[in-house]
Amino acid sequence: MKTKDLIKPIQLIMEGASKLITEIYDNQEDIDFQKKYDESPLTLADLRSNDFIIGNLNNLYPTIPVVSEEGKEKQIKESLFWLIDPLDGTKEFIDKSEEFTINIALIEDGEPIFGAIYIPIKKSFFVGGIDFNAFSEKSGEKKELKTSFSQENCRISVSKRHQSTKEQEFLNRLKRKFKKVELFPAGSSLKFCLIASGDCHIYPRFGDVGQWDIAAGHAILKASGGNILDLTMSTIKYNSDRNMKINGFYALSNQAFYSKIIQ
Numbered sequence: 001m002k003t004k005d006l007i008k009p010i011q012l013i014m015e016g017a018s019k020l021i022t023e024i025y026d027n028q029e030d031i032d033f034q035k036k037y038d039e040s041p042l043t044l045a046d047l048r049s050n051d052f053i054i055g056n057l058n059n060l061y062p063t064i065p066v067v068s069e070e071g072k073e074k075q076i077k078e079s080l081f082w083l084i085d086p087l088d089g090t091k092e093f094i095d096k097s098e099e100f101t102i103n104i105a106l107i108e109d110g111e112p113i114f115g116a117i118y119i120p121i122k123k124s125f126f127v128g129g130i131d132f133n134a135f136s137e138k139s140g141e142k143k144e145l146k147t148s149f150s151q152e153n154c155r156i157s158v159s160k161r162h163q164s165t166k167e168q169e170f171l172n173r174l175k176r177k178f179k180k181v182e183l184f185p186a187g188s189s190l191k192f193c194l195i196a197s198g199d200c201h202i203y204p205r206f207g208d209v210g211q212w213d214i215a216a217g218h219a220i221l222k223a224s225g226g227n228i229l230d231l232t233m234s235t236i237k238y239n240s241d242r243n244m245k246i247n248g249f250y251a252l253s254n255q256a257f258y259s260k261i262i263q
Contacts, residue, residue: 003106003114003129011125011137013056014102014118017049021087021102021120024048031094041090046070049086049102057082064106067240069212076240080108083238085212089188091161098122099160099187105215110237115219117189126193128223134196147225147253148198154178157191157203157251166206174202177261192217195253196224202258203251206231211238211246218251227255233263 024031024045033041050070057066066082082104087093089100098121106114114129126145128134134145154174158167175181184200192214194200215238218228230236231248252258 002131004132006106006114006129007116007127007132009060010104010114010116011118011127013053013060014104014116014125015123016056017052017086017102018118018120018123020048020052021045021093021100025093025096025120031096033090033094041094042070043087043090043093045093046087046090050084053084053086053102053104057084065240067212067242069210071242078240079110080106081240083107083112083212083215085189085210085216088213089190092187097187099190101189103189103212103216105212105219105238107215107238107240110239112215112219112222112238115216115223117193117216117220119190119193126196126220128196128220130219130223132223134220134223136193136197143197145196145220145224146198147195147201147221149201149254149257150178151257152178153180153182154202155182155184155200157184157186157194157200159191159205160185160187162205162207164206167204170204170206174261189213189217192221192251195226195251196220198253201253204249205251206248208245208247209249211244214246214249214251221251221253226251226253228252229255229259233259 033043065076068084085103093100102118116127124138126136191203
């Protein structure tokens with residue numbers, strides 16, 4: 001399969017799901033939600049986006065199973081599968097922030113071979129794959145995504161909601177290694193977009209995250225010059241187990257350079 005052939009179909013699916021999400025965002029002054037088993041919030045927008053994306057993926061690619069954060073699928077054995085988060089950043093959505101996304105990734109043999117992130121409020125599309133360079137598109141205008149790094153300055157993408165002692169200690173380490181360190185708080189998968197576009201250099205995360213939270217961003221980063229490694233600086237492998245967590249990671253604009261800095 002040529003992953004570049006997925007770009008337009010996936011973009012259209014994400015645009016359709018985005019309309020369902022923004023309809024609820026615009027029409028509910030106070031977003032209704034319930035809590036899932038892990039205490040994370042679930043909204044009608046999550047469910048409608050999930051059903052829309054899975055239905056369209058099943059229609060277009062009936063032989064490729066889907067693993068979704070909001071899905072109820074049984075354990076699958078196929079080595080090729082979709083990994084999706086129909087609304088990443090549900091808390092941002094509830095708070096009427098603009099920093100929530102839709103994430104769709106294609107996994108083959110544990111590797112993210114294609115990834116797309118869509119920002120509903122900004123109608124911005126980020127995409128990358130193993131056989132094409134990453135790019136973003138907004139209002140029909142495409143822009144190549146290319147990571148950057150500096151030996152003197154470090155621009156760090158950080159979570160708006162998840163700041164731990166370990167993360168603060170890591171930030172202090174970087175402050176001792178660079179002349180200038182800047183922090184850029186962001187929600188959902190926007191942090192990966194900031195690195196892929198060259199606006200930030202690194203995003204450290206020391207807490208557990210779902211595979212669907214990072215797989216799409218991982219594919220985009222790899223197609224723009226970066227990578228995501230686990231906290232031992234090893235390759236992250238994805239699988240179809242919905243309960244599997246990623247136990248922290250480093251999203252890097254330049255693996256060779258930052259591997260030396262971190263280790």
